Amino acid sequence: MTQRRDLQALIDAAPVGKMQWRVIICCFLVVMLDGFDTAAIGFIAPDIRTHWQLSASELAPLFGAGLLGLTAGALLCGPLADRFGRKRVIELCVALFGALSLLSAFSPDIETLVLLRFLTGLGLGGAMPNTITMTSEYLPARRRGALVTLMFCGFTLGSAMGGIVSAQLVPLIGWHGILALGGILPLMLFFGLLFALPESPRWQVRRQLPQAVVARTVSAITGDRYHDTQFFLHETAAAAKGSIRQLFAGRQLVITLMLWVVFFMSLLIIYLLSSWMPTLLNHRGIDLQQASWVTAAFQVGGTLGALLLGVLMDRLNPFRVLAVSYALGAVCIVMIGLSENGLWLMALAIFGTGIGISGSQVGLNALTATLYPTQSRATGGELVERHWTLRGHCWFALRRHDDGPQFLFRYVVFCHCYSGGYQRGNAYPADGGCPPFDFCT
Numbered sequence: 461m462t463q464r465r466d467l468q469a470l471i472d473a474a475p476v477g478k479m480q481w482r483v484i485i486c487c488f489l490v491v492m493l494d495g496f497d498t499a500a501i502g503f504i505a506p507d508i509r510t511h512w513q514l515s516a517s518e519l520a521p522l523f524g525a526g527l528l529g530l531t532a533g534a535l536l537c538g539p540l541a542d543r544f545g546r547k548r549v550i551e552l553c554v555a556l557f558g559a560l561s562l563l564s565a566f567s568p569d570i571e572t573l574v575l576l577r578f579l580t581g582l583g584l585g586g587a588m589p590n591t592i593t594m595t596s597e598y599l600p601a602r603r604r605g606a607l608v609t610l611m612f613c614g615f616t617l618g619s620a621m622g623g624i625v626s627a628q629l630v631p632l633i634g635w636h637g638i639l640a641l642g643g644i645l646p647l648m649l650f651f652g653l654l655f656a657l658p659e660s661p662r663w664q665v666r667r668q669l670p671q672a673v674v675a676r677t678v679s680a681i682t683g684d685r686y687h688d689t690q691f692f693l694h695e696t697a698a699a700a701k702g703s704i705r706q707l708f709a710g711r712q713l714v715i716t717l718m719l720w721v722v723f724f725m726s727l728l729i730i731y732l733l734s735s736w737m738p739t740l741l742n743h744r745g746i747d748l749q750q751a752s753w754v755t756a757a758f759q760v761g762g763t764l765g766a767l768l769l770g771v772l773m774d775r776l777n778p779f780r781v782l783a784v785s786y787a788l789g790a791v792c793i794v795m796i797g798l799s800e801n802g803l804w805l806m807a808l809a810i811f812g813t814g815i816g817i818s819g820s821q822v823g824l825n826a827l828t829a830t831l832y833p834t835q836s837r838a839t840g841g842e843l844v845e846r847h848w849t850l851r852g853h854c855w856f857a858l859r860r861h862d863d864g865p866q867f868l869f870r871y872v873v874f875c876h877c878y879s880g881g882y883q884r885g886n887a888y889p890a891d892g893g894c895p896p897f898d899f900c901t
Contacts, residue, residue: 529581537586562643765819789816
Protein backbone atom coordinates (compact mmCIF):
# COMPACT_ATOMS: atom_id res chain seq x y z
CA MET A 461 0.00 0.00 0.00
CA THR A 462 1.38 3.40 -1.00
CA GLN A 463 1.98 5.79 1.88
CA ARG A 464 2.20 9.57 1.66
CA ARG A 465 5.07 11.35 3.41
CA ASP A 466 5.67 15.06 3.89
CA LEU A 467 9.09 15.72 2.35
CA GLN A 468 9.89 18.81 4.41
CA ALA A 469 8.90 17.04 7.63
CA LEU A 470 11.35 14.24 6.81
CA ILE A 471 14.14 16.72 6.09
CA ASP A 472 13.40 18.68 9.27
CA ALA A 473 13.45 15.53 11.41
CA ALA A 474 16.73 14.22 9.97
CA PRO A 475 20.15 15.19 11.34
CA VAL A 476 22.54 17.12 9.13
CA GLY A 477 24.47 14.23 7.61
CA LYS A 478 26.93 13.41 4.84
CA MET A 479 24.58 14.28 1.99
CA GLN A 480 23.81 17.73 3.37
CA TRP A 481 27.48 18.45 4.03
CA ARG A 482 28.32 17.32 0.51
CA VAL A 483 25.86 19.86 -0.87
CA ILE A 484 27.16 22.58 1.45
CA ILE A 485 30.78 21.94 0.41
CA CYS A 486 29.95 21.85 -3.30
CA CYS A 487 27.99 25.09 -3.11
CA PHE A 488 30.67 26.65 -0.87
CA LEU A 489 33.29 25.99 -3.55
CA VAL A 490 31.03 27.39 -6.27
CA VAL A 491 30.37 30.68 -4.47
CA MET A 492 34.02 30.92 -3.39
CA LEU A 493 35.17 30.89 -7.01
CA ASP A 494 32.22 33.13 -7.91
CA GLY A 495 33.41 35.61 -5.29
CA PHE A 496 37.01 35.38 -6.46
CA ASP A 497 36.08 36.09 -10.07
CA THR A 498 33.61 38.85 -9.16
CA ALA A 499 36.07 40.67 -6.89
CA ALA A 500 39.28 40.07 -8.84
CA ILE A 501 38.37 42.57 -11.55
CA GLY A 502 38.30 45.34 -8.94
CA PHE A 503 41.72 44.40 -7.58
CA ILE A 504 43.38 44.20 -11.00
CA ALA A 505 41.62 47.30 -12.37
CA PRO A 506 44.53 49.66 -11.51
CA ASP A 507 46.91 47.38 -13.43
CA ILE A 508 44.50 47.23 -16.40
CA ARG A 509 44.19 51.01 -16.32
CA THR A 510 47.97 51.39 -16.44
CA HIS A 511 48.40 48.73 -19.13
CA TRP A 512 46.09 50.47 -21.62
CA GLN A 513 46.57 54.03 -20.29
CA LEU A 514 42.88 54.47 -19.46
CA SER A 515 41.11 57.28 -17.65
CA ALA A 516 38.64 56.54 -14.86
CA SER A 517 35.70 57.13 -17.18
CA GLU A 518 37.17 54.73 -19.75
CA LEU A 519 37.63 52.07 -17.08
CA ALA A 520 34.11 52.43 -15.69
CA PRO A 521 32.32 50.38 -18.42
CA LEU A 522 34.40 47.37 -17.36
CA PHE A 523 32.54 47.31 -14.04
CA GLY A 524 29.20 48.23 -15.58
CA ALA A 525 29.39 45.39 -18.10
CA GLY A 526 30.07 42.85 -15.38
CA LEU A 527 27.13 44.05 -13.30
CA LEU A 528 24.87 44.04 -16.33
CA GLY A 529 25.90 40.45 -17.00
CA LEU A 530 25.24 39.51 -13.37
CA THR A 531 21.72 40.86 -13.61
CA ALA A 532 20.96 39.28 -16.97
CA GLY A 533 22.34 35.93 -15.82
CA ALA A 534 20.22 35.92 -12.69
CA LEU A 535 17.03 36.85 -14.54
CA LEU A 536 17.69 34.12 -17.09
CA CYS A 537 18.94 31.34 -14.82
CA GLY A 538 16.26 31.67 -12.12
CA PRO A 539 13.39 30.43 -14.31
CA LEU A 540 15.73 27.88 -15.93
CA ALA A 541 16.59 26.42 -12.52
CA ASP A 542 12.92 26.21 -11.54
CA ARG A 543 12.23 24.37 -14.79
CA PHE A 544 15.31 22.23 -15.48
CA GLY A 545 16.75 21.77 -12.00
CA ARG A 546 19.21 23.47 -9.66
CA LYS A 547 22.06 21.03 -10.38
CA ARG A 548 22.13 21.47 -14.16
CA VAL A 549 21.97 25.25 -14.03
CA ILE A 550 24.68 25.54 -11.36
CA GLU A 551 27.00 23.31 -13.38
CA LEU A 552 26.28 25.23 -16.58
CA CYS A 553 26.96 28.57 -14.90
CA VAL A 554 30.26 27.38 -13.40
CA ALA A 555 31.45 26.13 -16.79
CA LEU A 556 30.33 29.39 -18.42
CA PHE A 557 32.08 31.84 -16.11
CA GLY A 558 35.18 29.64 -15.96
CA ALA A 559 35.60 29.40 -19.72
CA LEU A 560 34.88 33.08 -20.35
CA SER A 561 37.15 34.27 -17.54
CA LEU A 562 39.96 32.22 -19.06
CA LEU A 563 39.20 33.73 -22.46
CA SER A 564 39.23 37.23 -20.93
CA ALA A 565 42.90 36.80 -20.07
CA PHE A 566 43.72 37.00 -23.79
CA SER A 567 41.75 40.19 -24.50
CA PRO A 568 43.61 42.37 -27.04
CA ASP A 569 41.88 45.61 -26.02
CA ILE A 570 39.52 47.10 -23.42
CA GLU A 571 36.47 46.77 -25.68
CA THR A 572 36.94 43.00 -25.97
CA LEU A 573 37.52 42.70 -22.24
CA VAL A 574 34.32 44.64 -21.50
CA LEU A 575 32.32 42.29 -23.75
CA LEU A 576 33.84 39.18 -22.19
CA ARG A 577 33.19 40.50 -18.67
CA PHE A 578 29.53 40.89 -19.58
CA LEU A 579 29.40 37.29 -20.79
CA THR A 580 31.30 36.11 -17.70
CA GLY A 581 28.74 37.91 -15.57
CA LEU A 582 25.99 35.74 -17.05
CA GLY A 583 27.52 32.72 -15.36
CA LEU A 584 28.43 34.52 -12.16
CA GLY A 585 24.93 35.94 -11.79
CA GLY A 586 23.24 32.60 -12.33
CA ALA A 587 25.42 30.47 -10.07
CA MET A 588 25.38 32.30 -6.77
CA PRO A 589 21.64 32.56 -5.95
CA ASN A 590 21.02 29.00 -7.14
CA THR A 591 23.53 27.67 -4.64
CA ILE A 592 21.58 29.42 -1.89
CA THR A 593 18.37 27.81 -3.09
CA MET A 594 19.98 24.38 -3.41
CA THR A 595 21.52 24.49 0.06
CA SER A 596 18.38 25.76 1.78
CA GLU A 597 16.29 22.98 0.23
CA TYR A 598 18.54 20.30 1.70
CA LEU A 599 18.60 21.60 5.26
CA PRO A 600 16.19 21.30 8.21
CA ALA A 601 14.53 24.54 9.24
CA ARG A 602 16.25 24.56 12.64
CA ARG A 603 19.73 24.72 11.05
CA ARG A 604 18.97 26.43 7.77
CA GLY A 605 19.92 30.00 8.62
CA ALA A 606 23.31 29.20 10.14
CA LEU A 607 24.36 26.62 7.55
CA VAL A 608 23.23 28.59 4.49
CA THR A 609 25.13 31.54 5.92
CA LEU A 610 28.16 29.31 6.49
CA MET A 611 27.96 28.11 2.89
CA PHE A 612 27.71 31.63 1.53
CA CYS A 613 30.77 32.67 3.50
CA GLY A 614 32.55 31.07 0.57
CA PHE A 615 31.66 34.15 -1.48
CA THR A 616 33.20 36.63 0.95
CA LEU A 617 36.18 34.31 1.47
CA GLY A 618 36.66 34.04 -2.29
CA SER A 619 36.41 37.81 -2.61
CA ALA A 620 39.06 38.24 0.09
CA MET A 621 41.25 35.71 -1.71
CA GLY A 622 40.87 37.82 -4.84
CA GLY A 623 42.54 40.69 -3.02
CA ILE A 624 45.21 38.63 -1.30
CA VAL A 625 46.10 36.66 -4.43
CA SER A 626 46.13 39.80 -6.56
CA ALA A 627 48.41 41.58 -4.10
CA GLN A 628 50.94 38.74 -4.29
CA LEU A 629 50.68 37.58 -7.90
CA VAL A 630 49.94 40.65 -10.04
CA PRO A 631 53.61 41.73 -9.90
CA LEU A 632 54.56 38.22 -11.09
CA ILE A 633 51.88 37.18 -13.60
CA GLY A 634 50.04 40.44 -14.28
CA TRP A 635 46.31 40.93 -14.62
CA HIS A 636 46.21 38.38 -17.45
CA GLY A 637 47.36 35.67 -15.06
CA ILE A 638 44.74 36.54 -12.43
CA LEU A 639 41.94 36.23 -14.99
CA ALA A 640 43.40 32.95 -16.26
CA LEU A 641 43.53 31.59 -12.71
CA GLY A 642 39.92 32.69 -12.21
CA GLY A 643 38.99 30.61 -15.26
CA ILE A 644 41.00 27.44 -14.71
CA LEU A 645 39.77 26.80 -11.16
CA PRO A 646 36.02 26.89 -12.03
CA LEU A 647 36.59 24.57 -14.99
CA MET A 648 38.27 22.08 -12.67
CA LEU A 649 35.38 22.39 -10.23
CA PHE A 650 32.84 21.84 -13.00
CA PHE A 651 34.00 18.27 -13.57
CA GLY A 652 33.82 17.57 -9.85
CA LEU A 653 30.26 18.89 -9.64
CA LEU A 654 29.12 16.50 -12.35
CA PHE A 655 29.67 13.63 -9.92
CA ALA A 656 29.41 15.21 -6.47
CA LEU A 657 26.44 17.60 -6.64
CA PRO A 658 22.97 15.98 -6.31
CA GLU A 659 19.64 17.45 -7.38
CA SER A 660 17.26 19.17 -4.98
CA PRO A 661 14.63 16.75 -3.57
CA ARG A 662 12.07 19.55 -3.33
CA TRP A 663 12.53 20.31 -7.02
CA GLN A 664 12.20 16.60 -7.83
CA VAL A 665 8.87 16.44 -6.00
CA ARG A 666 7.71 19.72 -7.49
CA ARG A 667 8.45 18.50 -11.04
CA GLN A 668 6.80 15.15 -10.29
CA LEU A 669 9.82 13.00 -11.05
CA PRO A 670 9.40 9.22 -10.52
CA GLN A 671 8.98 8.44 -6.84
CA ALA A 672 11.88 5.98 -6.99
CA VAL A 673 14.19 8.85 -7.96
CA VAL A 674 12.92 11.01 -5.11
CA ALA A 675 13.16 8.09 -2.69
CA ARG A 676 16.86 7.60 -3.45
CA THR A 677 17.57 11.27 -2.76
CA VAL A 678 15.54 11.33 0.46
CA SER A 679 17.14 8.07 1.64
CA ALA A 680 20.57 9.65 1.24
CA ILE A 681 19.40 12.52 3.47
CA THR A 682 17.60 10.59 6.22
CA GLY A 683 19.35 7.22 6.09
CA ASP A 684 16.00 5.37 5.86
CA ARG A 685 14.57 3.37 2.98
CA TYR A 686 11.26 4.24 1.37
CA HIS A 687 9.21 1.67 -0.54
CA ASP A 688 5.87 2.46 -2.14
CA THR A 689 6.10 6.02 -0.83
CA GLN A 690 4.64 9.14 -2.40
CA PHE A 691 6.31 12.36 -1.27
CA PHE A 692 4.46 15.67 -1.17
CA LEU A 693 4.98 19.29 -0.14
CA HIS A 694 2.73 21.54 1.90
CA GLU A 695 2.81 24.63 -0.30
CA THR A 696 0.53 27.11 -1.94
CA ALA A 697 -0.75 25.87 -5.29
CA ALA A 698 1.37 26.97 -8.22
CA ALA A 699 0.19 29.68 -10.51
CA ALA A 700 -1.17 28.46 -13.79
CA LYS A 701 1.56 30.08 -15.90
CA GLY A 702 5.13 30.33 -14.76
CA SER A 703 6.68 31.11 -11.41
CA ILE A 704 7.48 34.80 -11.96
CA ARG A 705 3.80 35.76 -11.65
CA GLN A 706 3.71 34.23 -8.18
CA LEU A 707 6.27 36.75 -6.95
CA PHE A 708 3.68 39.51 -7.33
CA ALA A 709 0.57 37.61 -6.24
CA GLY A 710 -1.16 38.44 -2.96
CA ARG A 711 1.12 38.83 0.02
CA GLN A 712 4.19 37.93 -2.03
CA LEU A 713 3.92 41.34 -3.73
CA VAL A 714 4.81 43.17 -0.51
CA ILE A 715 7.69 40.81 0.19
CA THR A 716 9.13 41.10 -3.31
CA LEU A 717 8.94 44.89 -3.52
CA MET A 718 10.44 45.46 -0.08
CA LEU A 719 13.25 43.00 -0.70
CA TRP A 720 14.02 44.82 -3.95
CA VAL A 721 14.60 48.02 -1.99
CA VAL A 722 16.85 46.36 0.57
CA PHE A 723 18.91 44.45 -2.00
CA PHE A 724 19.27 47.53 -4.20
CA MET A 725 20.83 49.58 -1.42
CA SER A 726 22.84 46.81 0.23
CA LEU A 727 24.40 45.34 -2.90
CA LEU A 728 25.13 48.80 -4.25
CA ILE A 729 27.35 49.48 -1.22
CA ILE A 730 29.12 46.15 -1.59
CA TYR A 731 29.78 46.50 -5.32
CA LEU A 732 30.96 50.10 -5.07
CA LEU A 733 33.43 49.36 -2.29
CA SER A 734 34.68 46.12 -3.85
CA SER A 735 35.04 47.49 -7.39
CA TRP A 736 36.34 51.02 -6.88
CA MET A 737 38.22 50.95 -3.57
CA PRO A 738 41.52 49.57 -4.97
CA THR A 739 41.46 52.10 -7.83
CA LEU A 740 40.65 55.03 -5.52
CA LEU A 741 43.39 54.07 -3.06
CA ASN A 742 45.88 53.58 -5.89
CA HIS A 743 44.88 56.98 -7.30
CA ARG A 744 45.81 58.52 -3.93
CA GLY A 745 49.34 57.16 -4.23
CA ILE A 746 48.94 53.90 -2.31
CA ASP A 747 50.62 51.04 -4.19
CA LEU A 748 48.46 48.25 -5.57
CA GLN A 749 49.67 45.66 -3.06
CA GLN A 750 48.69 47.79 -0.05
CA ALA A 751 45.41 48.82 -1.68
CA SER A 752 44.52 45.17 -2.28
CA TRP A 753 45.25 44.21 1.33
CA VAL A 754 43.18 47.10 2.68
CA THR A 755 40.22 46.29 0.42
CA ALA A 756 40.47 42.59 1.30
CA ALA A 757 39.72 43.59 4.90
CA PHE A 758 36.16 44.33 3.76
CA GLN A 759 35.66 40.73 2.63
CA VAL A 760 37.40 39.24 5.67
CA GLY A 761 35.08 41.26 7.89
CA GLY A 762 32.15 40.05 5.81
CA THR A 763 33.12 36.43 6.40
CA LEU A 764 33.38 36.85 10.17
CA GLY A 765 30.21 38.94 10.28
CA ALA A 766 28.28 36.34 8.31
CA LEU A 767 29.26 33.57 10.71
CA LEU A 768 28.22 35.63 13.72
CA LEU A 769 24.96 36.81 12.18
CA GLY A 770 24.08 33.28 11.08
CA VAL A 771 24.08 32.12 14.69
CA LEU A 772 22.18 35.18 15.94
CA MET A 773 19.55 34.94 13.19
CA ASP A 774 18.75 31.37 14.20
CA ARG A 775 18.29 32.39 17.85
CA LEU A 776 16.71 35.84 17.56
CA ASN A 777 14.37 37.72 15.23
CA PRO A 778 16.41 37.68 11.99
CA PHE A 779 15.06 41.00 10.69
CA ARG A 780 16.00 42.84 13.87
CA VAL A 781 19.45 41.24 13.86
CA LEU A 782 20.03 42.51 10.32
CA ALA A 783 18.70 45.98 11.17
CA VAL A 784 21.19 46.34 14.04
CA SER A 785 24.01 45.03 11.87
CA TYR A 786 23.26 47.52 9.10
CA ALA A 787 23.19 50.33 11.67
CA LEU A 788 26.65 49.37 12.92
CA GLY A 789 27.84 49.21 9.32
CA ALA A 790 26.60 52.76 8.75
CA VAL A 791 28.86 54.05 11.52
CA CYS A 792 31.86 52.33 9.95
CA ILE A 793 31.05 53.79 6.52
CA VAL A 794 31.16 57.28 8.01
CA MET A 795 34.54 56.40 9.55
CA ILE A 796 35.88 55.45 6.11
CA GLY A 797 34.96 58.88 4.78
CA LEU A 798 36.68 60.57 7.75
CA SER A 799 39.92 58.55 7.61
CA GLU A 800 41.47 59.82 4.40
CA ASN A 801 44.82 60.54 6.05
CA GLY A 802 45.11 57.35 8.11
CA LEU A 803 45.56 54.12 6.17
CA TRP A 804 45.28 51.81 9.17
CA LEU A 805 42.24 53.63 10.51
CA MET A 806 40.67 53.27 7.06
CA ALA A 807 41.51 49.56 7.02
CA LEU A 808 39.84 49.14 10.43
CA ALA A 809 36.76 51.04 9.25
CA ILE A 810 36.60 48.94 6.08
CA PHE A 811 36.86 45.77 8.18
CA GLY A 812 33.96 46.96 10.35
CA THR A 813 31.95 47.82 7.26
CA GLY A 814 32.51 44.30 6.01
CA ILE A 815 31.09 42.88 9.24
CA GLY A 816 28.05 45.15 9.18
CA ILE A 817 27.29 45.27 5.44
CA SER A 818 28.77 42.26 3.68
CA GLY A 819 27.93 40.01 6.64
CA SER A 820 24.34 41.28 6.63
CA GLN A 821 24.04 40.64 2.91
CA VAL A 822 24.99 37.01 3.43
CA GLY A 823 22.36 36.71 6.14
CA LEU A 824 19.80 38.43 3.92
CA ASN A 825 20.55 35.95 1.13
CA ALA A 826 19.89 33.04 3.47
CA LEU A 827 16.67 34.64 4.72
CA THR A 828 15.33 35.36 1.24
CA ALA A 829 15.44 31.68 0.29
CA THR A 830 12.85 30.94 3.00
CA LEU A 831 10.33 33.57 1.87
CA TYR A 832 9.22 31.94 -1.39
CA PRO A 833 7.62 28.58 -2.16
CA THR A 834 9.64 25.91 -3.98
CA GLN A 835 8.15 26.46 -7.44
CA SER A 836 9.37 30.07 -7.51
CA ARG A 837 12.22 30.02 -5.00
CA ALA A 838 15.13 30.21 -7.44
CA THR A 839 13.33 32.77 -9.60
CA GLY A 840 12.34 34.88 -6.59
CA GLY A 841 15.77 34.82 -5.00
CA GLU A 842 17.60 35.74 -8.17
CA LEU A 843 15.08 38.32 -9.35
CA VAL A 844 15.14 40.04 -5.97
CA GLU A 845 18.91 39.96 -5.72
CA ARG A 846 19.70 41.28 -9.18
CA HIS A 847 16.81 43.18 -10.74
CA TRP A 848 16.95 46.41 -8.78
CA THR A 849 20.72 46.32 -8.39
CA LEU A 850 21.02 46.93 -12.14
CA ARG A 851 19.95 50.56 -12.46
CA GLY A 852 21.87 52.01 -9.56
CA HIS A 853 24.99 49.89 -9.91
CA CYS A 854 25.40 50.37 -13.64
CA TRP A 855 24.63 54.08 -13.35
CA PHE A 856 27.43 54.49 -10.86
CA ALA A 857 29.79 52.17 -12.73
CA LEU A 858 29.25 53.90 -16.08
CA ARG A 859 29.40 57.51 -14.91
CA ARG A 860 32.55 59.62 -14.80
CA HIS A 861 34.47 59.24 -11.55
CA ASP A 862 36.28 62.54 -11.52
CA ASP A 863 34.48 63.44 -8.27
CA GLY A 864 36.90 61.32 -6.25
CA PRO A 865 36.30 59.24 -3.13
CA GLN A 866 34.14 61.89 -1.46
CA PHE A 867 31.32 61.26 -3.94
CA LEU A 868 31.62 57.51 -3.46
CA PHE A 869 31.12 57.71 0.29
CA ARG A 870 28.36 60.32 0.13
CA TYR A 871 26.47 58.00 -2.19
CA VAL A 872 27.19 54.91 -0.09
CA VAL A 873 25.96 56.55 3.12
CA PHE A 874 22.77 57.71 1.38
CA CYS A 875 21.97 54.19 0.18
CA HIS A 876 22.87 52.62 3.50
CA CYS A 877 20.33 54.72 5.36
CA TYR A 878 17.62 53.05 3.31
CA SER A 879 18.88 49.47 3.47
CA GLY A 880 19.02 49.42 7.26
CA GLY A 881 15.63 51.06 7.65
CA TYR A 882 13.79 48.34 5.79
CA GLN A 883 15.11 45.40 7.78
CA ARG A 884 12.87 45.34 10.80
CA GLY A 885 10.08 42.77 10.60
CA ASN A 886 8.83 39.39 11.74
CA ALA A 887 9.89 35.84 10.89
CA TYR A 888 7.99 34.10 8.13
CA PRO A 889 7.17 30.50 7.31
CA ALA A 890 8.71 28.85 4.24
CA ASP A 891 5.45 27.80 2.63
CA GLY A 892 4.80 31.08 0.91
CA GLY A 893 2.04 32.10 3.33
CA CYS A 894 3.95 35.06 4.71
CA PRO A 895 2.22 37.91 6.53
CA PRO A 896 3.04 41.46 5.44
CA PHE A 897 6.30 42.98 6.63
CA ASP A 898 6.38 45.22 9.69
CA PHE A 899 8.86 47.65 8.16
CA CYS A 900 10.09 50.83 9.80
CA THR A 901 12.25 53.70 8.54
